[in-house]
Amino acid sequence: xxxxxxxxxxxxxxxxxxxxxxxxxxxxxxxxxxxxxxxxxxxxxxxxxxxxxxxxxxxxxxxxxxxxxxxxxxxxxxxxxxxxxxxxxxxxxxxxxxxxxxxxxxxxxxxxxxxxxxxxxxxxxxxxxxxxxxxxxxxxxxxxxxxxxxxxxxxxxxxxxxxxxxxxxxxxxxxxxxxxxxxxxxxxxxxxxxxxxxxxxxxxxxxxxxxxxxxxxxxxxxxxxxxxxxxxxxxxxxxxxxxxxxx
Amino acid sequence: xxxxxxxxxxxxxxxxxxxxxxxxxxxxxxxxxxxxxxxxxxxxxxxxxxxxxxxxxxxxxxxxxxxxxxxxxxxxxxxxxxxxxxxxxxxxxxxxxxxxxxxxxxxxxxxxxxxxxxxxxxxxxxxxxxxxxxxxxxxxxxxxxxxxxxxxxxxxxxxxxxxxxxxxxxxxxxxxxxxxxxxxxxxxxxxxxxxxxxxxxxxxxxxxxxxxxxxxxxxxxxxxxxxxxxxxxxxxxxxxxxxxxxxxxxxxx
Numbered sequence: 001x002x003x004x005x006x007x008x009x010x011x012x013x014x015x016x017x018x019x020x021x022x023x024x025x026x027x028x029x030x031x032x033x034x035x036x037x038x039x040x041x042x043x044x045x046x047x048x049x050x051x052x053x054x055x056x057x058x059x060x061x062x063x064x065x066x067x068x069x070x071x072x073x074x075x076x077x078x079x080x081x082x083x084x085x086x087x088x089x090x091x092x093x094x095x096x097x098x099x100x101x102x103x104x105x106x107x108x109x110x111x112x113x114x115x116x117x118x119x120x121x122x123x124x125x126x127x128x129x130x131x132x133x134x135x136x137x138x139x140x141x142x143x144x145x146x147x148x149x150x151x152x153x154x155x156x157x158x159x160x161x162x163x164x165x166x167x168x169x170x171x172x173x174x175x176x177x178x179x180x181x182x183x184x185x186x187x188x189x190x191x192x193x194x195x196x197x198x199x200x201x202x203x204x205x206x207x208x209x210x211x212x213x214x215x216x217x218x219x220x221x222x223x224x225x226x227x228x229x230x231x232x233x234x235x236x237x238x239x240x241x242x243x244x245x246x247x
Numbered sequence: 248x249x250x251x252x253x254x255x256x257x258x259x260x261x262x263x264x265x266x267x268x269x270x271x272x273x274x275x276x277x278x279x280x281x282x283x284x285x286x287x288x289x290x291x292x293x294x295x296x297x298x299x300x301x302x303x304x305x306x307x308x309x310x311x312x313x314x315x316x317x318x319x320x321x322x323x324x325x326x327x328x329x330x331x332x333x334x335x336x337x338x339x340x341x342x343x344x345x346x347x348x349x350x351x352x353x354x355x356x357x358x359x360x361x362x363x364x365x366x367x368x369x370x371x372x373x374x375x376x377x378x379x380x381x382x383x384x385x386x387x388x389x390x391x392x393x394x395x396x397x398x399x400x401x402x403x404x405x406x407x408x409x410x411x412x413x414x415x416x417x418x419x420x421x422x423x424x425x426x427x428x429x430x431x432x433x434x435x436x437x438x439x440x441x442x443x444x445x446x447x448x449x450x451x452x453x454x455x456x457x458x459x460x461x462x463x464x465x466x467x468x469x470x471x472x473x474x475x476x477x478x479x480x481x482x483x484x485x486x487x488x489x490x491x492x493x494x495x496x497x498x499x500x
Contacts, residue, residue, distance in 0.1 A: 056407065058403060058407060079409065082407070082408075082409040083408065083409040085407065086407070086408075087403075087404065087407040088404070089400045089403060089404050090400070091398075091400050092404070093398075093400045093401045093402075093403060093404025093405065094401065094404075095401055095405075095418060095419055095422050095423055096422075096423070097422040097423060097425050097426075098418070098422050102418075106405055106408060106410065106414075106418055107408055109405070109408050109409060109410035109411070109414045109418070110408050110409025110410065111409070112414075113411070117414070118413065118414075118417050159404075162408070166408050166409075
């Protein structure tokens with residue numbers, strides 16, 4: 001039980017730069033509380049995407065300490081931890097030439113080592129679960145369509161479905177719902193929040209829509225020039241605050 | 248802008264010098280050539296249709312060689328191409344794979360055919376193997392580069408799930424590259440039909456033998472029949488390729 005109360009993701013004095021370039025993250029320290037939705041806000045070029053990649057263990061920080069689900073990952077993510085970390089990139093990272101269902105099933109690859117999978121034959125429970133998730137997200141009728149033929153909003157749901165099938169404990173999403181109009185985005189966030197509560201998933205996402213941050217952000221990190229400048233609950237985020245902090 | 252002009256001018260001068268060295272500007276020689284070309288063209292007509300059955304049979308063999316050779320080469324190129332992908336394998340794997348591909352590529356199909364005639368004897372088997380190796384050299388290089396161009400975000404996303412290397416190849420690299428794989432395979436098949444047409448010159452089977460024989464015995468009217476047949480097949484292949492592309496290539500709707 002104590003483990004669950006620990007922060008899902010913790011960074012202490014993290015510095016990161018791409019090879020041979022200037023620092024993108026400067027001395028970032030933050031703790032993402034377990035459960036609920038944390039959000040990162042900041043102007044473009046603030047290093048939000050890089051921050052998320054580092055926190056997801058996809059990029060190794062040059063300095064500082066990083067713990068995901070209580071495991072130190074500065075030197076790389078151990079393979080056993082990998083499937084517990086969901087990551088949704090900005091462009092979603094879907095395979096366009098495969099169907100929505102196939103893309104979702106890829107979420108199960110971390111625990112699928114058999115030969116059958118290589119022929120597209122996933123274990124029955126995984127397939128059933130994939131259908132259930134597609135159903136939950138309201139895109140069951142698009143399951144057999146290739147991703148390239150889906151709309152932006154549908155693709156977003158496929159990416160979310162893939163991550164949910166992965167059964168992660170923490171999900172890091174870069175601009176989670178950027179392709180959706182506000183009502184749609186709110187609907188998806190509500191759904192995802194429910195699933196998160198039910199399955200004990202912590203979400204950390206980049207978000208630029210103030211209204212969504214106010215309604216859904218349990219913890220908000222305001223980021224500028226590679227530093228975390230302010231942390232507060234989403235309900236405290238106002239235009240005035242943003243202007244003051246991010247000015 | 249001025250640098251562009253300078254480069255263009257330089258290339259123009261180089262072209263002129265090279266052509267001059269090869270005798271392009273010798274009026275008498277070129278004039279004689281034109282007369283000969285006219286004579287040759289006149290001798291081609293009318294095509295001698297009596298050789299059609301022989302020619303068709305030989306043509307069929309050529310198409311078979313091209314088809315089998317291309318597919319064999321294709322099947323070998325896929326794994327070799329994958330082994331050359333730098334985001335999947337470390338240098339000690341990609342480097343030898345790419346080196347092997349480059350080495351196979353330096354030898355022209357005709358030379359491979361000669362080698363295989365020596366090894367397996369006269370006939371279409373030598374031609375098929377020659378085509379196959381030539382195809383491996385080209386397709387493995389094209390595929391390695393194509394696979395390497397896979398959207399890194401997709402690779403990152405699926406790798407983040409905990410997918411293995413084999414999973415990445417099967418679920419990301421192949422599907423994302425499918426368009427290019429198919430397009431280049433079709434191109435290679437069309438190309439190999441033309442290439443295998445001359446393999447008969449060295450006894451490696453197919454219509455090349457007839458081409459060579461009719462040229463050497465000055466039977467140009469028969470040669471014309473063979474050339475027309477070749478033209479027909481190549482055009483047919485291109486039409487088939489176009490159909491496959493329209494039918495199977497991925498297009499966003």
